[in-house]
Amino acid sequence: VHLEESGGGLVTPGGSLRLYCGASGLNFSDAWMSWVRQAPGRGPEWVGRIKSKSDGGTTDYAAPVKGRFSISRDDSKDTLYLEMNSLKTEDTALYYCTADGGDYTTYYFDYWGQGTLVTVSS
């Protein structure tokens, strides 16, 4: 499994950015996928997830990003997206794309990309 993120960069507060994650080596259309971020010197923080279309294709978001961030997928391109709006300085982090595992009782991150850096600064 190979996950490759792109789209990171420097953006001013209040701005927008779109991240991409290309996937290979897995049946992407069946995969539940997440974005996890890690601020400098901090631990990982889950951003949100999207289920496979066969499982409804719905999304869930962590409280700090709900209403500002949006996760989507294009199964025809094996690509995951993260649309980030109204960015704040505290959104500065390395953003990882993950392919997930679990069941109705639990959830975990099976595979990780190498991350793309987002810096929010004036």
Next chain:
Amino acid sequence: SYVLTQPPSVSVAPGETARVTCGGSNIGDKRVHWYQQRPGQAPLLVIYYNNDRPSGVPKRFSGSNSGNTATLTITRVEAGDEADYYCQVWDTVTTHVVFGGGTKLTVL
């Protein structure tokens, strides 16, 4: 919201056994997952469902979970095991992921 508590650091000599704890209210009722993060690298899943190992993870890595504490145990510790270790659960009440604060394992 659910909180996971890890010691900031654990130190162990090569060849010894390292134990990294993860505390949470009735965590024994949850499934705990563990990640290893070496400097400059992405996290790597090393234990899932309390004590299952993904393919490629050495048998030296094991997990346990009971009561209010989950534990990652690494036997015959090697220099290459030096890393940050994070526990993680799924909070079924909020349907959100929760990570512990991480433990830095130092191999003396």
